[in-house]
Amino acid sequence: xxxxxxxxxxxxxxxxxxxxALWCCDHRREEAEEVLQxxxxxxxxxxxxxxxxxxxxTWFFGVIRRxxxxxxxxxxxxxxxxxxxxxxxxxxxxPPDPEAAASGSxxxxxxxxxxxxLSARQRQVLHLVFYQDLTVEExxxxxxxxxxxxxxxxxxxxxxxRQRLARPEEKHVGL
Amino acid sequence: MSDYKHxxxxxxxxxxxxxxGRDAAEQDLRARFAALRAEEEAQAPPFALPSPDxxxxxxxxxxxxxxxxAVCLLAMAAxxxxxxxxxxxxxxxxxxxxxxAQWKSPTDFLLQTPGRELLETVPTIGAWRDYAKAxxxxxxxxxxxxxxx
Numbered sequence: 001x002x003x004x005x006x007x008x009x010x011x012x013x014x015x016x017x018x019x020x021a022l023w024c025c026d027h028r029r030e031e032a033e034e035v036l037q038x039x040x041x042x043x044x045x046x047x048x049x050x051x052x053x054x055x056x057x058t059w060f061f062g063v064i065r066r067x068x069x070x071x072x073x074x075x076x077x078x079x080x081x082x083x084x085x086x087x088x089x090x091x092x093x094x095p096p097d098p099e100a101a102a103s104g105s106x107x108x109x110x111x112x113x114x115x116x117x118l119s120a121r122q123r124q125v126l127h128l129v130f131y132q133d134l135t136v137e138e139x140x141x142x143x144x145x146x147x148x149x150x151x152x153x154x155x156x157x158x159x160x161x162r163q164r165l166a167r168p169e170e171k172h173v174g175l
Numbered sequence: 176m177s178d179y180k181h182x183x184x185x186x187x188x189x190x191x192x193x194x195x196g197r198d199a200a201e202q203d204l205r206a207r208f209a210a211l212r213a214e215e216e217a218q219a220p221p222f223a224l225p226s227p228d229x230x231x232x233x234x235x236x237x238x239x240x241x242x243x244x245a246v247c248l249l250a251m252a253a254x255x256x257x258x259x260x261x262x263x264x265x266x267x268x269x270x271x272x273x274x275x276a277q278w279k280s281p282t283d284f285l286l287q288t289p290g291r292e293l294l295e296t297v298p299t300i301g302a303w304r305d306y307a308k309a310x311x312x313x314x315x316x317x318x319x320x321x322x323x324x
Contacts, residue, residue, distance in 0.1 A: 015216040041225045108211045130208035162200055
């Protein structure tokens with residue numbers, strides 16, 4: 001695949017990639033934009049190379065996930081350890097963007113809030129399968145987990161999500 | 176009637192109904208996710224690859240951080256080396272040792288045993304030294320044995 005073809009594919013997948021970056025960054029928009037730019041940069045510099053072992057989308061989503069994790073680790077070091085030195089106490093992770101959480105239709109807001117109650121892994125598997133239309137197997141490749149584990153997270157996540165959506169008045173007391 | 180009972184007890188029937196129910200629930204979830212996706216994709220920023228300047232600036236920034244970290248490490252290592260007490264500390268200039276012959280062991284005094292002068296001096300004819308006058312250590316008397324008649 002030439003550089004031009006790759007750029008075209010990235011452009012075609014851009015909106016979906018941004019959606020995935022948003023989910024990897026707990027809906028912090030600025031952080032998601034930076035993660036996506038860093039992932040593009042990795043590809044341009046050759047730090048991440050597509051070897052054709054999986055689909056381009058699976059591979060690129062894996063790059064985004066790793067980049068988001070690296071960024072979070074860096075931020076944890078910067079705000080946690082250095083913040084403890086300078087301010088005397090660690091800075092907590094910023095909460096999800098409230099504007100983004102409040103935006104959208106009632107159904108989307110309910111879904112977002114219900115998803116907050118699931119584990120990160122369950123959220124990611126559900127997102128990849130339902131939101132990005134990947135198969136569970138492809139989701140397991142993106143997340144670098146076994147197919148069995150991905151299936152377990154998928155089934156449990158679905159069950160919990162259904163329960164949370166069915167009784168919306170009970171679940172968000174603390175939110 | 177018996178057919179109805181049979182149908183109700185057929186586990187395949189239950190699983191099929193269960194699957195249908197699950198499919199419906201999944202469809203509902205898919206619809207919700209699709210709506211969410213449409214909303215989020217509408218908010219996506221326009222596609223733009225990072226400019227080469229951005230890459231250069233970022234790599235320079237990264238290299239700068241590496242250099243700063245290396246300098247800090249070197250400074251710490253040098254400080255530890257110079258401030259360490261003990262054998263690495265340079266000797267004072269006041270008392271240099273000229274040669275090995277002049278050197279004396281700090282435990283040399285242990286070799287000065289008492290009464291050493293008796294062994295080191297040679298007795299001379301005509302000179303008398305009364306060793307009896309020298310203070311003697313009192314001897315403990317041995318009890319005499321009684322001789323039986």
